[in-house]
Amino acid sequence: MQQAENTDISGEEAAAASIPGPLAVSVAPMMDWTDSHCRVFHRLLSPHARLYTEMVHAQAVIHGDRDRLLGFSEVEHPVAVQLGGSEPALLAQAAHIAQEWGYDEVNLNVGCPSDRVQAGRFGACLMKEPSLVADSVAAMIAAVDIPVTVKCRLGVDELEDYDRFRAFIDTVAAAGCTTFFVHARKAWLQGLSPKENREIPPLRYEWVHQLKQELPQLTIAINGGIATVEGVREQLRHTDGVMLGRAAYHEPYLLHELEVALWGGELQSREQLLRTLRPYVEHCLARGIALKHLSKHVLGLFHSQPGGRLFRQILSEGAHRPGADWSLIEQALAATTMTDRTAA
């Protein structure tokens, strides 16, 4: 069973060998952002980062348009699908389908606090139901050979207590889950929007560090507010991996810098990297996919660089026009070679 394999790849051993573990860097699941086009771009920036889909509900996987929901490009490996849901049998079925589609991992969402998700009794509100999460994970593990992982919070609402958090992890780990991605803050289920729930509850990295210290046999990756190479290095001293969300999306070059910092290789320029995306862009355009669906993911590539604002502006204004093609990207790239630093 691959759950055991997950333990083999624990960061402790990798750190001992000075090799970053396979989950050292990952890009978080983000609805409306980490679609397949985005993941192809991120893969070019970082061959090693593990990439996550947007959350997809188990029911949708079972009954919906699988091409649209699960389709991905081969280059995206290693790629994980994130499932939402709380019915063990349905999650198991959806996990099995995801495995058949070729995903490398199935991740269960126990962190999303949106009203819609709560109404469906999944996401962050499951932090209150550890045994249901354990049953779900056990059913998924029984249905697949690929690793089943969990992305969770520290707690919800007034349940902000390390021992409760630890008890949640213990219960789910007892069901066979060996890998946890922890968004290091709690969520308020009432009164805060999902966006506020990513900003207002304080980050408590020390809880995640303590968890790893107490349960070294588990693979523990930390998430929340980490946005620099140094920040990642620091977290890797305490955990097996860092999951990056907004920083990876808004400043994608960070993924490339991390790739080189952790795995070596030569640092390529932003322009070089973007040009390697050209065959994929041309392929999509030929299939009738509008440029705007691709270019939106690269807007932050020149973040805080000379010409970065103009790059973003040219792409966001031009990509919506009918017939927009690669030449628009060339035009945007040309803006970044201008020496006028005020354009940054």
Ligand SMILES: Cc1cc2nc3c(=O)[nH]c(=O)nc-3n(C[C@H](O)[C@H](O)[C@H](O)COP(=O)(O)O)c2cc1C
């Ligand atoms: C636009 C957006 C969509 C998100 N969608 C999901 C999701 O589908 N599943 C999930 O587990 N977390 C989702 N998140 C939360 C992120 O995965 C991550 O936990 C959070 O942004 C904190 O990490 P960061 O500070 O590095 O961004 C989303 C975040 C953003 C910004």
